[in-house]
Each structure stands twice: as structure tokens, then as C-alpha cells.
Amino acid sequence: xxxxxxxYIINTLYAIFAMTLIIFMVPGFAMLExxxxxxxxxxxxxTINTLIYxxxxxxxxxxxxxxxxxxxxxxxxxxxxxxxxxxxxxxxVVNIMSGGVSERAKVIPLMLFTVIMASFLYPxxxxxxxxxxxxxxxxxxxxxxxxxxxxxxxSTGGWALLAAILIIGARRGRYxxxxxxxxxxxxxxxxxxxxxFLLWIGWFGFNGGSVGSIASKENAxxxxxxxxxxxxxxxxxxxIVAIIMQIVYKKLDLTMILNGALGxxxxxxxxxxxxxxxxxxxxxxxxxxLVVIGVSFFDxxxxxxxxxxxxVHLLNGIWGTIAVGIFASNGEDITLLGQLKGILFIGIxxxxxxxxxxxxxNKIMPLRAGNDEEMQGLxxxxxxxxxxxxxxxxx
Amino acid sequence: MKKIEAVIKPFKLEDVKEALxxxxxxxxxxxxxxxxxxxxxxxxxxxxxxxVVDFLPKIKLELIVADEDVDSIISVIIESAKTGKIGDGKxxxxxxEKIVRIRTxxxxxxxx
Numbered sequence: 001x002x003x004x005x006x007x008y009i010i011n012t013l014y015a016i017f018a019m020t021l022i023i024f025m026v027p028g029f030a031m032l033e034x035x036x037x038x039x040x041x042x043x044x045x046x047t048i049n050t051l052i053y054x055x056x057x058x059x060x061x062x063x064x065x066x067x068x069x070x071x072x073x074x075x076x077x078x079x080x081x082x083x084x085x086x087x088x089x090x091x092x093v094v095n096i097m098s099g100g101v102s103e104r105a106k107v108i109p110l111m112l113f114t115v116i117m118a119s120f121l122y123p124x125x126x127x128x129x130x131x132x133x134x135x136x137x138x139x140x141x142x143x144x145x146x147x148x149x150x151x152x153x154x155s156t157g158g159w160a161l162l163a164a165i166l167i168i169g170a171r172r173g174r175y176x177x178x179x180x181x182x183x184x185x186x187x188x189x190x191x192x193x194x195x196x197f198l199l200w201i202g203w204f205g206f207n208g209g210s211v212g213s214i215a216s217k218e219n220a221x222x223x224x225x226x227x228x229x230x231x232x233x234x235x236x237x238x239x240i241v242a243i244i245m246q247i248v249y250k251k252l253d254l255t256m257i258l259n260g261a262l263g264x265x266x267x268x269x270x271x272x273x274x275x276x277x278x279x280x281x282x283x284x285x286x287x288x289x290l291v292v293i294g295v296s297f298f299d300x301x302x303x304x305x306x307x308x309x310x311x312v313h314l315l316n317g318i319w320g321t322i323a324v325g326i327f328a329s330n331g332e333d334i335t336l337l338g339q340l341k342g343i344l345f346i347g348i349x350x351x352x353x354x355x356x357x358x359x360x361x362n363k364i365m366p367l368r369a370g371n372d373e374e375m376q377g378l379x380x381x382x383x384x385x386x387x388x389x390x391x392x393x394x395x
Numbered sequence: 396m397k398k399i400e401a402v403i404k405p406f407k408l409e410d411v412k413e414a415l416x417x418x419x420x421x422x423x424x425x426x427x428x429x430x431x432x433x434x435x436x437x438x439x440x441x442x443x444x445x446x447v448v449d450f451l452p453k454i455k456l457e458l459i460v461a462d463e464d465v466d467s468i469i470s471v472i473i474e475s476a477k478t479g480k481i482g483d484g485k486x487x488x489x490x491x492e493k494i495v496r497i498r499t500x501x502x503x504x505x506x507x
Binding site (some may be wrong): 181182183185186245248249251253255256292295296299308 | 442
């Protein structure tokens, strides 16, 4: 067998392995959200996560992939493996958004948005960054370096979430008329922990697979470095948040520590293959700080985001993309200005297009559950199945 | 016949049960309850925001005793449930009109 076909096989195998790891993020998001919401909304959240995976992936197969990449095809691996790898990302964009509107968003309107996002909006963003790039040669051409999607995936999901929260509003009773904040605590911390770690594991495929090829000594090194740096940023994100929580609040809030780890992972995603092995410690730690600041900030301005997705994905997506411009600028294809331009351009497109689409969907079919339904919990009305029927809370 | 209801700290249940069993009490009913008195609620922290838990978890135990045993049982409960700190709970005593043991049909004192 020729070297060429061996590397083709290895790359195919590797892409399918990476894709499998990324799909672990489906239960990752599902468990994290199921643990953070109240018991009365758990089935609804899980149903949304399940359908997002199914609908987003199928939409990408039917429309999205060709819009982003043209025809099915790859020279370095099986074209089906190349598709599967890209398909694994799509649902994540919507997952990021759906988590932040949990406990009040209805399932079906969210699925309509999933179809639009996975068929058109996200593929357009991929087209101008990783894909065939219809802007090539125009003044709008982007030079942003974003290996696995700090901006393309995480910020895009974050901008869509911001648009959704502005339209749908906060959970009932979350903010009082007198300006107070009412806390709605997580229902199941073990599930939050399991979900966060499934996401963390998924990230190794998310970033590692994005290097594109593992079938040479150089590429194998690059993939391993990418995964190592990815992991490091998660570690320092968790540690810095634990330290801040202990110093500022005197409590080691695990939900925040896990958010800190995820924030670090988002931040490293734009360029884990570009850094030495120590820079990610700083990038992840700064990402963790952003999570702590972001969660209180969004609460203060009454943007109700139960899972902290805006802080984890939007803020850190932006930070991670800037970080590439700061720590890995080479003055040619990677520049701070090029990074900022990408953030701004994609940010505006993602926010405005999501807002318009959600606004229209909301007019046709309200995104928000009725007051009674929200009080009773979405599980019964939307799904007919309670997550924990044997545990009734009388108070 | 009197009913004694005692609301106590959950972690004191074992001690109280032991003490009551030693003083001859043969049965009781316990339930998980929530409430507040002078202890008020307490504040907890979640994702950097403080919030007040108004109703604290307590255990309520109910037992029926003969009139002459009321005082001794009350002092057994006080002794075994007391920590001296706020939130130790309360004891309520009320008269009981009638008791029936379902299995045998025995009534009142015989059914205690």
C-alpha cells in the first residue's frame, strides 16, 4: 500500500474518531443543562437537546454542507468522514443558544430556528471562514485565524443567544420589580459536573480534529500539542475561578468552577496549535476571570442566562479570537486587526440575522411558554413526561 | 390521651428516637417539614448571587401518650433534642379524642 493511501486511511480514521468525541458534547450540553434547570423543566431541556442534534445534523446534510463547502469532497480523507466531522459542529451552535433560554422557551419554535441556523446562517459563516469563501478577493474577505471556532461556533451561538434572550425575556420571577435578583438554584449538581466533563472530553476532538490531518510526524505533533494546549486552558480556567470564588465569595461554587473550565476551553479554541505549552495557562485563566465577571454582569443588566452561556461562549469566544492576535500574530496572515475584523463582521452578522429570524418566528409562533405553563414546568405541557415523577416538591 | 408534636433539627432525630425508646415509647410518626421561627432563614450563595432560604428543613415527630406521661416525655425530648443554639424547634401538646388500632379495633388507651 502506498504512503498516500495509508495517510488517507489514518486521516479518515482520525476524523471519525474526532467526530465521535465531538458528539459526546451532545450529552455534555444535555446533562449540564438538565442539572442546572429546575426539576420541572428537565425533560423539556433534554428533548430540545435531542432534537437539535437530529435536526441540525440533517439540515446540514441537506443544505448546510454544500452552502459552506461546495460539493462533498476531500483529498486527504474520505469525503464522508470530512462531512461527518463538520456535521458534528453544527448542533453545538444551537446548543449554546438553547441552554441560555431554558425553562421558558418552547420546543417547536426553537426547532424552527435550528433549521434556519443549521441550513443557512451557520453555513454562511463557515463559508467565509473555513469554507469556499465567496468573499475572496472582495474588501470583506476575512483573514481571521480561528482553528476550531472560538468565533465561528462559540461566539456565533453566543450572539444568537443574546438575540434570543432580548426577545424572550427572563424567567418568570427571576428579577423583582424592586430591582432585586431572585436566585434559581441548580437542581442536580452531579449532572452539571458530568455534563461539563463530557464537554471537556468532546473538546479534544473539537480542537484536535480541526488540525485536519494527523498522518505525518509533523501533523501528529501538531494534533497532540493542540489537545494538550486545549486541556491546559480548561485546567487553568477551573483553578482561577476556584481561587476567585474562594477569595471574593468565600464559597467554592462548583457550577462556576466548571463554567470557568469551559470558558478556558472556549478561549483556547481559536488557536491551540499556535501557542507554546505555557501561553494557554494565561489564556484559560483570563477566560475563567471573564466567566466570573460576565455571570454577575449579565445578571446585573437583567439578561437571564441560566447556564452562563453568554459568559462562557460569547465573551470567551471573543477573547480567544483576540488572544490569537495578541500571542500568535505573525504580521502576515495572522494580525490583531484581522482578528478584530473577523469578530466584528461575524458578530454583527450572527446577531442581526439571528435576531431577525427569531423575531419573525416569534411573531408566527411565540417562543415563550405561557405563564401557567412556565409555573407548572415545561415538561408536562410540552413533553407529557416528567423527569422525576416520583419526587414531588410540595414547597 | 395527648398528642405530642415536636419540630426538631433533622440531625437530632436519631438521638431523640433513642431517648424516647429507652423511656418506653413504642411508636411514633416522623415527617420531613420545612419552616422558620426565630432562626429565620439563612442566606446561601449561587453563582455569585446571594439568596435567602426562607424555609429550613426540620423533622416533625408525632406521638400519642397517656396524660400522666406527657411531662416526662416532654423532658426526654427537650434533653435529647437540645443543642442550645437557635433553631432547636418547638413542642406542641394537644388533646386527642379517640384512637383506634385498625388491625384489632382496640380503642383509646389500649391502642396507644
